[in-house]
Amino acid sequence: MFRATWLATLLAVPLLAHAAGAVTYKSELGPLSVTPVVQGLHHPWALAFLPDHTGYLVTERPGTLRVVSPEGKLSAPVSGGPAVWAHGQGGLLDVALSPQFREDRLVYLSFAEAGPDGKAGTAVGRGRLSDDLTHLDNFTVIFRQQPKLSTGEHFGSRLVFDRDGYLFIALGENNRRPTAQDLSKLQGKVVRLFPDGRVPDDNPFVGQKGARPEIWSYGHRNQQGAALNPWTGTLWTHEHGPRGGDEINVIERGQNYGWPRATHGIDYSGVPIAEAKGTSLAGVKDPVFFWPKSPAISGMAFYDADRFKAWQHDLFIGALSDQALIRLTFEGDKVNHEERLLGELKSRIRDVRQGPDGYLYVLTDADDGQLLRVGLQQPSH
Numbered sequence: 001m002f003r004a005t006w007l008a009t010l011l012a013v014p015l016l017a018h019a020a021g022a023v024t025y026k027s028e029l030g031p032l033s034v035t036p037v038v039q040g041l042h043h044p045w046a047l048a049f050l051p052d053h054t055g056y057l058v059t060e061r062p063g064t065l066r067v068v069s070p071e072g073k074l075s076a077p078v079s080g081g082p083a084v085w086a087h088g089q090g091g092l093l094d095v096a097l098s099p100q101f102r103e104d105r106l107v108y109l110s111f112a113e114a115g116p117d118g119k120a121g122t123a124v125g126r127g128r129l130s131d132d133l134t135h136l137d138n139f140t141v142i143f144r145q146q147p148k149l150s151t152g153e154h155f156g157s158r159l160v161f162d163r164d165g166y167l168f169i170a171l172g173e174n175n176r177r178p179t180a181q182d183l184s185k186l187q188g189k190v191v192r193l194f195p196d197g198r199v200p201d202d203n204p205f206v207g208q209k210g211a212r213p214e215i216w217s218y219g220h221r222n223q224q225g226a227a228l229n230p231w232t233g234t235l236w237t238h239e240h241g242p243r244g245g246d247e248i249n250v251i252e253r254g255q256n257y258g259w260p261r262a263t264h265g266i267d268y269s270g271v272p273i274a275e276a277k278g279t280s281l282a283g284v285k286d287p288v289f290f291w292p293k294s295p296a297i298s299g300m301a302f303y304d305a306d307r308f309k310a311w312q313h314d315l316f317i318g319a320l321s322d323q324a325l326i327r328l329t330f331e332g333d334k335v336n337h338e339e340r341l342l343g344e345l346k347s348r349i350r351d352v353r354q355g356p357d358g359y360l361y362v363l364t365d366a367d368d369g370q371l372l373r374v375g376l377q378q379p380s381h
Contacts, residue, residue, distance in 0.1 A: 021035055021036060022034065022035040023035075024377055025341070025342065025344055027339065027341055027376070028339050029310045029311070029376060030310075030376055030377060031376070031377035032341060032342075032374065032375070032376060032377065033374070033375050033376070033377045034342065034345075034372050034373070034374050035372065035373045035374075036072075036370055036371075036372055037056070037068065037072050037361070037370075037371040037372065037373055038068045038072045038073075038074050038370065038371045039368060039369070039370040039371075040074055040368060041058060041060060041066070041074070041363070041368070041369035041370065041371065042060045042061075042062055042064070042367060042368075042369065043060055043061040043062060043091075043350075043365055043366065043367065043369060044058050044059065044060055044061075044350060044351070044363040044364070044365065044369040044371070045059045045060065045061045045091070045092065045093050045094070045350055045351065045363070045365075046058070046059045046093060046094040046095045046158075046299075046350075046351050046363070047095070047351050047353050047363055047371065048095045048096060048097050048107075048353075049097075049353070049355055049356055050067075050097075050133075051097075051101060051102055053070055053356065053357070054070065055067055055068055055069050055070055055133070056068040056361075056371065057095050057097075057107065058095075058363065058371060059092045059093065059094070059095045059109065060091075060092060060369075061086065061091035061092055061093070062084075062086045062091055062092070063081075063084035063086050063091055063092045063111075064077040064078075064081075064092065065077065065078040065081050065092065065095065065107075065109070065136075066078065067133045068371060075133065075134075076134075078129075078133070078134060078135055078136060079134065079135040079136070080127055080135040080136035080137060080139055081109060081127070081136055081139060082111050082113070082123070082125050082139060082141065083113070083114075084111045084112060084113075085111075085112040085113055085114040086112070087112070087120070087152045088150075088151070088152020088153055089112075089152060089153055089154065089155055090111075090112030090120055090150065090152055090155055091111065091112055092109065092111045093109075093110040093111055093122070093155060093156070093157050094108075094109070094110040094157055094158050094159045095107065095108065095109055095110075095159075096108045096159040096160070096161065098126070098161075098195065099161050099165055099195075104128070105128045105129045105130075105131075106126045106127070106128055106129075106195075107126065107127060107128075107129045107136060108124060108125070108126045108159055108167070109124065109125055109126070109127075109139075110122055110123070110124045110155075110156070110157040110158075110159055110169065111123055111124075111125075112150070112155050113141075113144065113148070114148075115147075115148030117148075118151075119148045119149055119150055119151055120148055120150045120151075120152075120155075121144065121145035121146065121147070121148035121149065121150060121155075121174065121186075122145040122155045122156055122169075122171055122172070123141050123143060123144045123145065124141070124142055124143040124157075124159065124167075124169055124197075125139050125140055125141040125142055125143075126139070126140060126142060126195075127139030127140065142193070142195075142196060142197030143169060143191070143193060143197050143214070145171060145174075145186045145187065146185070146186050146212075147185060149174040149176050149179065149185075149187060150172075150174035150175065150176075151175075153172075153174060153175035153222075154172030154173055154174050154175045154221070154222040154240075155171075155172050155174070155222075156169070156170050156171040156172040156222065156223045156224060157169060157170055157171050157172065157223065157224075158170045158223060158224065158225060158237070158300075159226070160226045160227065160228055160235060161195075161228075162228055162233065162235065163228070163233050165194075165195060166192050166193065166194065166195075166200065167192070167193045167194070167195050168190055168191070168192055168216065168226065168235055168251075169190065169191045169193070170190050170220070170223035170224075170225075170226040170237045171186060171187065171188065171189050171190070171191065171220070171223060172187070172188065172220075172221065172222035172223060172224075172239075173187040173188030173220065173221055173222065173259070174187050175222075177259070177260040177273070177274075177275060178260070178275065180218060180219050180220055180221065180259045180260060181218065181219060181256070181259075181260075181261065183205060183208070183210060183211035183212060183215060183218060184210050184211065184212060185212070186212055186214065186215070188218060188219065188220045188221060188259060189212075189214075189215045189216070189218050190215075190216045190217045190218075190220065190223070190235070190237065190251055191212075191214040191215055191216055192214070192216040193214060199213045199214055203215065203216060204216065204253050204254030205254070216251070216253060216254070217251050217252065217253070217254065217255050217256070217257060218255075218256055218257070219255075219256040219257040219258045219259050219261070219262075219284065220237070220239050220249075220257055220259055221239045221240055221241065221242070221259040221260070221263075222240040223237045223238065223239040224238070224239070224240065224297065224298040224299070225237060225238040225239075225298060225299055225300030225317060225318075226238075226300060227300045227301055227302055228302075229250075229302060230302050230304040231304070231313070234250055234251070234252075235250075235251040236248060236249065236250055236251065236288075236300070236302075236315075237249055237251055237300075238297050238300055238317065239259075239297075240294065240296060240297065241263060241264060241265035241291075241294050242263065242265040242266060242267055242268060242273060242294075243265050243266050243267060243268050243270070243294065244264060244265035244266060244291070244292050244293055244294055245263045245264035245265025245266075245290055245291070245292075245294065246265075246290065246291045246294045246295060246296070246297050247264065247287035247289065247290040247291075248287055248288050248289045248290070248315075248317075248335075249285065249287050249288065250285075250288055250333060252285065255285045256283060256284050256285065257284065257285050257287075258281060258284040258285070258286075260273050260274075260275040260276060261275055261276060261277050261281060261284070262276065262277065262278060262279060262280060262281045262284045262286075263276050263279065264279050264287075264290045264292065265294070288333050288334070288335070289328070289334075289335040294321070295319035295320075295321060295322035295324070295326065296319060296320035296321035296322065297317050297318065297319055297320070297326070298317075298318045298320055298349070298350050298351065298365075299317065299318040299349065299350060299351035299352040299353070299362075299363070300315065300316070300317050301315070301316045301317075301352045301353050301354045301360065302314075302315055302316075302354070303315070303316060303354055303360070304354070305354060305358035306358060307357070307358025307359065307375070308358065308375060308376045310376060311327075311376070313329070313330060314327050314328060314329050314330075315327070315328040315330070316328075316352045316354075316360060317352065318348075318349030318350055318351060318352045318362060318363075319340075319348075319349055320348040320350065320365060321348075322340070322343075323342075323343060323345070323346055323347055323348055323349070324340040324341060324342055324343045324349065325340075325341040325342045325349050325352060325360075325362060325374070326338060326339070326340060326341070327339040327340075327341055341374075342362070342374070345364070347364040347365075347366065347370075348364060348366065349362050349363070349364060349365070350363045350364065350365035350369075351363040355373070358375075359373045359374060359375045360373070360374040360375065361373055361374070362374060
């Protein structure tokens with residue numbers, strides 16, 4: 001059973017039905033069913049699915065990794081993880097399973113890591129999840145964002161393995177705008193690595209003087225969503241703009257995505273971004289979509305399951321300040337429609353993933369955060 005406060009929230013909003021723990025809302029494609037899986041999460045940030053429907057891994061930003069059982073039981077913190085710098089936007093961030101998890105049981109975590117001068121940067125490490133799901137063995141840091149410049153802002157970060165097994169890490173620029181264009185620094189970049197942290201020889205800036213060999217693309221602000229397009233195999237990321245200009249990008253090898261020289265946003269003070277030269281520049285890749293008013297986007301999932309055919313080829317993105325789950329539809333790579341879902345919850349949506357069962361799973365960012373299962377009321381199969 002979920003708490004009375006959760007029930008009160010649900011009963012205070014317009015519902016179509018309420019049975020067996022599920023609550024139904026309206027959507028353009030028919031009734032939307034939302035079922036609580038677990039609550040009591042402390043600012044959950046990211047979600048991964050253990051194989052064979054054996055449970056979920058959830059990161060909590062203050063620094064804990066949790067296991068949620070298929071029945072919705074929340075574990076004690078998993079031991080053996082990294083030392084996390086939990087200040088401002090920093091903390092324990094993304095989680096991803098090794099593509100060979102059934103054989104190696106490796107779990108990858110991104111997190112804010114302290115430096116010697118009180119500043120921090122994003123780091124990524126991996127450890128073996130014990131068979132009893134209680135601890136990580138031999139956790140080892142395989143990547144460190146250098147230099148460490150953040151005082152609590154813009155760590156990113158998302159982890160994605162591509163079809164060839166390379167690990168992509170989508171990073172923020174630590175709220176140090178010029179670093180996104182500086183190839184000697186790892187702020188505001190997408191990096192590409194082997195799973196053990198080694199740098200592939202065919203990365204675009206390998207051997208270039210003054211450039212970090214890890215870099216795959218640059219000119220990014222604060223990337224908090226990344227997903228592999230299941231139909232093309234290409235990496236997509238999205239990033240927070242400043243005041244306006246949240247954007248979605250298709251990531252290509254060696255390309256510049258513009259920040260802060262090209263942006264659709266302005267400074268939080270209301271003045272133009274000092275370095276900005278326009279919304280589109282020669283030699284800069286334009287976003288495939290942007291929001292003039294920032295929803296504060298986080299988490300991203302393409303839908304390619306058979307369970308809800310009406311959602312196939314759609315893209316789902318969480319919104320923090322706008323407190324919604326955003327559904328985008330496409331013609332090719334062009335967005336042709338946007339729908340806002342779950343606004344009745346009045347919850348910050350931090351992450352969204354497609355589950356192996358074909359449902360969507362979302363995390364709400366709160367002191368008492370929740371993992372929710374979301375689907376259309378009538379499966380199409």
